[in-house]
Structures are given as C-alpha cells and as structure tokens.
Amino acid sequence: MKTVLFPVLGAVAVFAAGVTPSTAGDRYADRPPVMVSPDLSAPWVLQLGHAPGIVRQNRQVVQQQQPRLRQAQPDQVQTAAVQPPAKRMVMRPQINPIYLPQEVAYDGAQKPGTIVIDTTQNFLFLVEKNGKARRYGVGTGKPGFEWSGTHKITNKREWPDWRPPAEMIKREAAKGRYLPTYLAGGMENPLGARALYLGTTEYRIHGTNQPWTIGGAVSSGCIRMRNEDVVDLYERVNVGTTVEVI
Numbered sequence: 001m002k003t004v005l006f007p008v009l010g011a012v013a014v015f016a017a018g019v020t021p022s023t024a025g026d027r028y029a030d031r032p033p034v035m036v037s038p039d040l041s042a043p044w045v046l047q048l049g050h051a052p053g054i055v056r057q058n059r060q061v062v063q064q065q066q067p068r069l070r071q072a073q074p075d076q077v078q079t080a081a082v083q084p085p086a087k088r089m090v091m092r093p094q095i096n097p098i099y100l101p102q103e104v105a106y107d108g109a110q111k112p113g114t115i116v117i118d119t120t121q122n123f124l125f126l127v128e129k130n131g132k133a134r135r136y137g138v139g140t141g142k143p144g145f146e147w148s149g150t151h152k153i154t155n156k157r158e159w160p161d162w163r164p165p166a167e168m169i170k171r172e173a174a175k176g177r178y179l180p181t182y183l184a185g186g187m188e189n190p191l192g193a194r195a196l197y198l199g200t201t202e203y204r205i206h207g208t209n210q211p212w213t214i215g216g217a218v219s220s221g222c223i224r225m226r227n228e229d230v231v232d233l234y235e236r237v238n239v240g241t242t243v244e245v246i
Contacts, residue, residue, distance in 0.1 A: 099137020
C-alpha cells in the first residue's frame with residue numbers, strides 16, 4: 001500500500017504545479033535567444049532608448065544644444081538667429097519730373113548744336129534742327145554766384161579730378177567746412193561722371209553725387225547735371241561747342 005501511495009502523490013504534486021510530466025525538466029533548459037526586429041524604426045524599438053545603432057539624448061541636453069528662438073509675433077515666423085537691425089534709410093527729395101530730359105519746341109535764334117543755359121528756369125537746352133531742342137534740368141549758381149556769358153567748350157573729362165579753387169577753400173573754411181586741395185575722380189567726387197570745361201574760366205558743366213539738388217540754385221557758379229544726363233550730353237557735343245549762359 002505504501003509503495004503505491006508515494007508515486008501517486010508525486011504525480012499529483014507535478015500536476016498541481018501546472019507542469020506536465022513531459023515538460024517538467026524544461027525550466028532548467030537553455031532559453032532561446034531574443035530576436036530583435038530588423039526594423040529599427042519600429043515604435044517599440046525606439047522606446048527602448050538603447051536600441052542597436054540608436055543613441056537617445058537626454059531631453060535637457062537636447063534643449064541646451066538647440067539655438068534659442070526669439071518669441072515671434074503672431075504675424076512673424078520664428079528664426080534661429082537674431083536679425084541685425086535694419087540700416088536707417090535717409091530719404092532724399094525726389095527730382096521733379098519736369099527736370100528729366102525731354103524733347104521740346106525751341107524758337108531761339110541759336111543755331112543747332114549750341115548749348116543754351118537758362119539760369120532763371122534752371123534748364124539746359126541743346127538746340128536741334130526743325131525748331132526742337134533737347135532739354136535737361138540743371139542746378140545753377142546760388143545767390144551771389146550767378147553769372148552769364150558765352151564760351152566755348154575747351155575740354156572734356158570723364159570722371160574728372162577736383163581741385164577746389166583757393167577762394168572756395170578759404171570761403172568754406174570760414175564756415176567750418178574744410179575742403180581737400182585735391183580729390184580723385186569717382187563716385188564721391190562732387191564733379192560726378194563727366195565735366196565740360198567752359199573757356200578759360202573755372203566753371204564747368206558737370207555731373208553730381210547729389211542729384212536731388214537739380215532744379216535749384218545750389219552751386220558756386222558751375223552748371224550741375226545728373227550723372228546720367230551729363231553722360232548723355234557729353235556724347236552729343238564736342239570740344240568747340242558754343243555755350244550761352246543767360
């Protein structure tokens with residue numbers, strides 16, 4: 001009786017533990033290796049934080065490495081870098097369209113090819129045939145520097161140098177403005193892109209780096225034109241052309 005009872009109790013203990021006799025020894029067997037999905041972008045792989053080939057940084061470290069963004073206004077887009085302040089623009093008066101080059105009727109007595117400068121209306125006329133003239137706006141002598149007369153163009157220069165007369169240097173120095181004795185031709189030169197020299201005088205028809213002054217009495221006696229206009233006139237006339245200033 002005792003011999004039969006012990007085997008029965010052993011079988012009951014095995015079944016009570018939930019293990020069949022055929023698999024009772026499996027708990028001590030080697031487990032199969034864990035298989036990692038080849039799809040490393042699978043959500044469950046990314047959540048591990050240590051998936052093969054993937055390095056996940058601490059959120060605080062990531063935030064420190066990112067550039068700080070400006071707080072954008074509702075109608076603005078955020079940018080990673082602070083934009084430099086816009087350069088302040090200096091607004092200049094616009095030239096009156098009446099002083100732009102144009103063909104006009106002309107009934108003067110001068111023959112075609114003559115230059116006539118009206119210092120009252122601030123116009124320069126290049127007389128043409130058939131009662132026409134090409135008219136340009138000019139800047140003329142300011143009060144105390146007006147003059148009139150007839151001269152020939154004795155020289156033409158592209159991007160001329162500027163040597164202010166001694167009287168001008170002295171006069172401007174008395175106002176606290178000191179002029180150079182010599183300034184090479186270029187964009188900063190007040191004679192501009194071209195110069196037509198009048199007789200043996202110190203007066204010229206020349207360009208300007210201040211085109212907004214065209215149409216006014218602004219110079220020390222020279223006839224001032226926009227750079228593009230003096231270039232146009234320069235190409236149309238020759239040395240020896242008659243110039244009448246009235």
